Amino acid sequence: MNPEPETISDLLDRLCEIVPDYPSAGISFKDLTPAFADAAGLRRMVDEIVAPFSGQFDVIAGLEARGFVLAAAAAYATGTGMVTVRKAGKLPREVHRDEYTLEYGTGTLELHRDDVAPGTRVLILDDVLATGGTVGSAARLLKMVGAQVIGVGVVLELQGLGGREKLSGLHVHSLQLV
Numbered sequence: 548m549n550p551e552p553e554t555i556s557d558l559l560d561r562l563c564e565i566v567p568d569y570p571s572a573g574i575s576f577k578d579l580t581p582a583f584a585d586a587a588g589l590r591r592m593v594d595e596i597v598a599p600f601s602g603q604f605d606v607i608a609g610l611e612a613r614g615f616v617l618a619a620a621a622a623y624a625t626g627t628g629m630v631t632v633r634k635a636g637k638l639p640r641e642v643h644r645d646e647y648t649l650e651y652g653t654g655t656l657e658l659h660r661d662d663v664a665p666g667t668r669v670l671i672l673d674d675v676l677a678t679g680g681t682v683g684s685a686a687r688l689l690k691m692v693g694a695q696v697i698g699v700g701v702v703l704e705l706q707g708l709g710g711r712e713k714l715s716g717l718h719v720h721s722l723q724l725v
């Protein structure tokens with residue numbers, strides 16, 4: 548008899564490393580690099596993160612840096628393009644800029660003004676949703692160019708940090724609550 552297939556939750560428990568006090572004291576850092584490095588892990592995460600949004604998006608936005616891994620793979624798998632939402636100072640042409648706060652600091656995200664045409668339906672992907680600062684910022688940038696954010700996919704949703712509440716009005720799909 549075949550063994551039961553591993554659930555996505557069991558897979559993530561196995562392939563996510565928890566690093567205490569990184570990048571600063573008191574933060575329990577969820578490191579998904581082992582899951583990205585695992586062939587079956589990467590495939591499961593990508594397939595399951597886009598599944599609820601099938602047919603609803605024209606392009607996938609990846610949030611620097613770990614969101615790029617998921618977004619590029621998901622764009623290839625679904626036959627769409629991928630847009631990079633980057634940390635400040637990395638994009639060479641005219642950008643929109645937005646400042647935000649996250650669990651362990653503050654940041655600035657940028658999006659090229661012409662990378663997404665008005666009316667484009669965009670799915671945002673990232674590895675972790677914590678306070679929602681990063682995804683909220685990306686959603687504002689996409690709004691500035693007239694795009695329609697149809698949803699947000701994340702691998703891990705950290706509970707108790709208010710991320711989902713901050714993104715009220717957006718369809719947020721997470722593979723695991725931690």
Ligand SMILES: O=P(O)(O)OC[C@H]1O[C@H](OP(=O)(O)OP(=O)(O)O)[C@H](O)[C@@H]1O
Nearest residue numbers: 611612613649650676677678679680681
């Ligand atoms: O919901 P939030 O509180 O905004 O936190 C989530 C964000 O934090 C991490 O990125 P980080 O800024 O550490 O950047 P990195 O991916 O470049 O390491 C993570 O990859 C998310 O993008």
Ligand SMILES: Nc1ncnc2[nH]cnc12
Nearest residue numbers: 575576577578650675677
């Ligand atoms: N605890 C955490 N682990 C990994 N990424 C994060 N982004 C924000 N908080 C995080």
